[in-house]
Amino acid sequence: MSIFKDGLIRQGASSAAAGGSVYSIDQSIRFDDDTNNYLSKTPSAGADGGKKYTYSFWIKRNTLAKAEYIIHAGSGYAGLNPADYLYFDSSDYFRSWHGTNTLVGTRKLRDITAWYHIVYAYDSTQSVASDRIKLYINGEREFNFSTASYPSLNATSYFNTNVAHYIGGANSSASRLTSYMADIHFLDGYAYGPEYFGEFKKDTDIWIPIEYTESYGTNGFKIDGRDSSDLGDDESGNSNDYASTNFSADDKVTDTPTNNHGTFNLLEANLRYTTTLSNGNKTIRFASGSSGYSGTRLGFFRSNGKVYAEFNLDTIHTHVNADGVVVFVVDDSNDHVSAGGAPVAAYLGSYMGVTGQISQGTVSQGNGSTWNTANARIGVYVDIENGKGWFSKDGTVQTVNGTPNVENGTNPHFTFTAGTTVTVGCGAVHTGTPATFTLKNTADEWATTPTSYTAFSTKAEGEA
Numbered sequence: 001m002s003i004f005k006d007g008l009i010r011q012g013a014s015s016a017a018a019g020g021s022v023y024s025i026d027q028s029i030r031f032d033d034d035t036n037n038y039l040s041k042t043p044s045a046g047a048d049g050g051k052k053y054t055y056s057f058w059i060k061r062n063t064l065a066k067a068e069y070i071i072h073a074g075s076g077y078a079g080l081n082p083a084d085y086l087y088f089d090s091s092d093y094f095r096s097w098h099g100t101n102t103l104v105g106t107r108k109l110r111d112i113t114a115w116y117h118i119v120y121a122y123d124s125t126q127s128v129a130s131d132r133i134k135l136y137i138n139g140e141r142e143f144n145f146s147t148a149s150y151p152s153l154n155a156t157s158y159f160n161t162n163v164a165h166y167i168g169g170a171n172s173s174a175s176r177l178t179s180y181m182a183d184i185h186f187l188d189g190y191a192y193g194p195e196y197f198g199e200f201k202k203d204t205d206i207w208i209p210i211e212y213t214e215s216y217g218t219n220g221f222k223i224d225g226r227d228s229s230d231l232g233d234d235e236s237g238n239s240n241d242y243a244s245t246n247f248s249a250d251d252k253v254t255d256t257p258t259n260n261h262g263t264f265n266l267l268e269a270n271l272r273y274t275t276t277l278s279n280g281n282k283t284i285r286f287a288s289g290s291s292g293y294s295g296t297r298l299g300f301f302r303s304n305g306k307v308y309a310e311f312n313l314d315t316i317h318t319h320v321n322a323d324g325v326v327v328f329v330v331d332d333s334n335d336h337v338s339a340g341g342a343p344v345a346a347y348l349g350s351y352m353g354v355t356g357q358i359s360q361g362t363v364s365q366g367n368g369s370t371w372n373t374a375n376a377r378i379g380v381y382v383d384i385e386n387g388k389g390w391f392s393k394d395g396t397v398q399t400v401n402g403t404p405n406v407e408n409g410t411n412p413h414f415t416f417t418a419g420t421t422v423t424v425g426c427g428a429v430h431t432g433t434p435a436t437f438t439l440k441n442t443a444d445e446w447a448t449t450p451t452s453y454t455a456f457s458t459k460a461e462g463e464a
Contacts, residue, residue, distance in 0.1 A: 027254055069170040115257040184224070228250075312437065315436040391413055
């Protein structure tokens with residue numbers, strides 16, 4: 001599902017399926033332990049006492065090195081009984097628990113810029129022990145486990161029984177999920193493999209979703225988050241709705257497996273100084289405690305077309321440094337984050353908030369408007385096909401070297417080799433009260449909608 005380029009990740013499962021059809025997942029649900037949100041339901045007991053079922057879901061992680069419970073059933077949590085659950089452990093392995101650690105993976109799921117598809121099929125009626133639980137990640141069955149303790153023949157599970165079930169965490173605020181989830185399916189009485197939910201994109205090893213068209217069983221459900229006022233609504237036709245707790249309407253998001261969006265790269269967040277990511281890795285706070293500067297890029301890079309993003313300055317930077325707050329554009333050739341302050345040669349272009357200076361590399365192009373004010377909105381236009389870029393403040397493209405025009409390409413603020421793979425980011429000095437930014441990376445979030453520019457996402461890149 002991922003495409004690796006020079007150690008950076010451009011990813012997404014989004015394309016025509018092998019058979020030529022297209023299945024689009026249009027929204028996902030944002031789970032965030034800061035808001036303690038989750039879905040819950042106590043179903044009736046399954047006809048077979050929890051002996052056969054399937055969970056299928058897509059998940060995009062927003063944090064690492066933290067125990068996170070994805071799906072949970074029962075009264076216990078955090079390793080306590082009685083309970084069953086599927087979760088990521090603090091070492092980033094996927095685990096299942098049925099009274100004890102049942103399966104513990106051996107590969108770390110640490111790609112926080114990509115969507116993973118997980119299918120968990122439980123069938124304790126199988127005569128061969130290793131067939132009683134089958135785990136698939138991105139269409140391939142996992143066989144390597146540091147622990148593999150399969151249930152006994154006809155063993156019942158807490159899943160699909162008359163106990164409380166949770167999606168997005170356990171029945172306690174401990175270990176709540178911080179991730180996006182999409183296309184969540186539960187099948188009552190069926191233990192199905194990934195071929196019912198996805199397939200490999202033609203002539204590639206990229207796993208993409210397909211529409212599930214088979215039965216759900218009595219307790220089965222499909223939760224896809226299409227109703228922002230009822231994110232746990234069951235779309236299978238069974239009316240097995242889950243209650244939504246502590247969600248808001250904006251927890252329905254358009255970051256999905258078929259249109260993966262760029263967010264701040266968690267793996268770069270603390271390369272020089274500690275920062276805090278939240279809001280699905282779209283908000284970044286540059287913590288105080290040092291006079292040094294650091295910046296963080298998006299984990300998604302574009303290599304074609306005209307691309308646009310906005311950054312909202314949520315809280316201002318109180319210490320007057322020339323590079324106090326910066327929005328920048330970079331290519332994928334080296335480390336732009338820990339190299340130093342701004343402007344730096346590693347930046348293709350940058351726009352500093354305290355002075356308003358706009359630069360190409362280290363060369364000033366002049367001063368635009370200053371923007372170290374709360375809720376200033378900084379836009380970034382990058383014409384990759386022609387190697388040109390511009391910055392705007394509150395919808396006004398800045399005039400520093402002639403009257404600019406982002407549509408016809410006149411008087412750019414910076415230039416670069418056409419076709420360069422680029423992304424955007426922001427930075428701040430870590431002293432005083434450092435800034436907080438929120439990325440606006442979809443058209444429905446933009447204060448300005450450029451005519452011919454699209455977002456940092458797989459669909460905009462042309463992978464849909």
